[in-house]
Amino acid sequence: MHTPTPLQLVKDLMSTTVHTVIPDTPLAKAVQLLSEHHISGLPVVNNNGKLIGELTEKDLMVRESGIDVGPYLLLLDRLIYLNNPISWDKQVHKVLGSTVKELMSRNIHTCDQALPLSKAAKLLNERSTQRLIVIDDDDMPIGTITQGDVVRALAQELG
Secondary structure, three states: OOOOOOOOEHHHHOEOOOOOEOOOOEHHHHHHHHHHHOOOEEEEEOOOOOEEEEEEHHHHHHHHHOOOOOOEEEEOOEEEEOOOHHHHHHHHHHHHOOEHHHHOEOOOOEEEOOOEHHHHHHHHHHOOOOEEEEEOOOOOEEEEEEHHHHHHHHHHHHO
């Protein structure tokens, strides 16, 4: 017979060791942090420690894979690109970037530490992300919860 476990919250399972970078951090340093700590993303904070972005392995893959020129037409010996020139400019900066601010995403996946684990799992799934950055009331990162954390909790509950 399965005994129900008490409602688990993000704060019960989150990692409280948070490695952060600032926008001016060189990419080489950020990549070194990701590699040394076996993590797939870093919260980006301002000088006051407030969360302003995130640098992920996916952002770094864009840099390594190069620029996607997208659809274009050849008309009178001229190339006419059909993509928005603003997004083209952003993509060029991402590929050529040398600091965190040039690659970081401002589309940050966050949650509160009091969120039930089941809702965190739903957010992870809906947002197709590997991690949620746990923030306090002042938008300061205080932890992370990952897909792996959720799976381990489920295994413990079922085992």
